[in-house]
Amino acid sequence: MSSDSPSDAETDIDVLVLGGAGVDTIVYVPELPLPFADSHMIRPGIETRAGQTGDFVALGLHRLGLRTHHLDLVGADPEGELVRRFHRDQGIPLTEVPHPAGTKRAVNLVGPDGRRLSLYDATRGHDDDRLPPETVKALAARSGHAHVSITQPCAHALPALRDAGVTLSTDLHDWDGSSPYHEPFAHGADVVFLSAVALDDPERTMRGIAAHGRASVVVATAGADGAYLLDGAGSQLVHVPAVTPPAPVVDSNGAGDAFAAGFLAAWLSGAPVRECALHGSVAGAYACTVPATRTDAIGRDALRAEVARLSAAAGGH
Structure with missing residues (x-):
């Protein structure tokens, strides 16, 4: 953590997660891309459950023993009740700001190999949406770190979080390296995660993030190809091999969120960044074995046991 972060004596939140609360409808399809047809018979079925990027990062951090608090806009609708129940059942504190447009929702098409195509309902947010500044400031004052989802309206909370002196992280997901929407997040966080899926040159994008922003660590995940790690603007790009999942891969949904949670838990404890990446890889690999319909x-x-096992095996070589 940075030297100007609040002391442990002043905080009761290890990580404040902003944004990314919502509901997904999971549809398992016979293949992706889905062939055009008048109809498809879907098995094992269609299920709606709470859990989008902020929910899953909060869950991952909570399961790893960090005191986690979630803040977002939530509607007074059935989807909002699913989000509230998710947090109650998991024991994760949620500060919800009433949202007239309703709770964020998406449809996830999941193929037999675990790949996912997400369709987000863009009507669930407006350009003038805001998290109340006084709420952000009050929660940030109790926190040691904040993870900021790229959902609207979290970019507007970045200045208040920086003023509070907390370290920041974000996940740019499938950023193409040029969309201006992502830039406040990319340039405002100390730790930046992103997927390499839409990048022609991941290293160039990663170095641009480090050069133009405040990031001391940039991580690009690449699925089965592992991840790439940049520890500081002038450092060498490091490839982190993928970890073999402990069971068959059934769904990639939430793997990036799990990686971020595992990485951050180690980073906030002061672990070296390569060790943090190993923690993230193990957490992400585990997530790929969990069906999207299950939390x-x-x-x-x-x-810790799997990281120790892999570290010992690597040392044995």
Whole structure:
């Protein structure tokens, strides 16, 4: 953590997660892309459950023993009740700001190999949406770190979070390296995660983030190809091999969120960044074995045991 972060004596929140609360409808399809047809018979079925990027990062951090608090806009609708129930059942505190447009929702098409195509309902947000500044400031004052989802309206909370002196992280997901919407997040966080899926040159994008922003660590995840790690603007790009999942891969939904949670839990404890990446890789690999219709994340003991096993095996070579 940075030297100007609030002391442990002043905080009761290890990580404040902003944004990314919502509901997904999971549809398992026979293949992706889905062939055009008048109809498809879907098995194992269609299920709606709470859990979008902020929910899953909060869950991952909570399961790893960090005191986690979630803040977002939530509607007074059935989807909002699913979000509230998710947090109650998991024991994760939620500060919800009433949102007239309703709770964020998406449809996830999941193929047999676990790949996912997400369709987000863009009507659930407006350009003038804001998290109340006084609420952001009050929660940030109690926090040691903040993870900021790229959902509207979290970019507007970045100045208040920086004023509070907390370290910041964000996940740019499938940013193409040029969309201006992502730039406040990319340039405003100390730790930046993103997917390499839409990048022609991941290293160039990562170095641009480090050069133009405040990031000391940039991580680009690449699925089965592992991840790329940049520890400081002038450092060498490091490839982090993928970790073999402990069970068959059934769904990639939430793997990036799990990676971020595992990485951050280690980073906030002061671990070296390569060790943090290993924690993230183990957490992400576990997430790929969990069906999207079920809510789960790796626990602290299991994560530590697998990291220790892999570290010992690597040392043995």
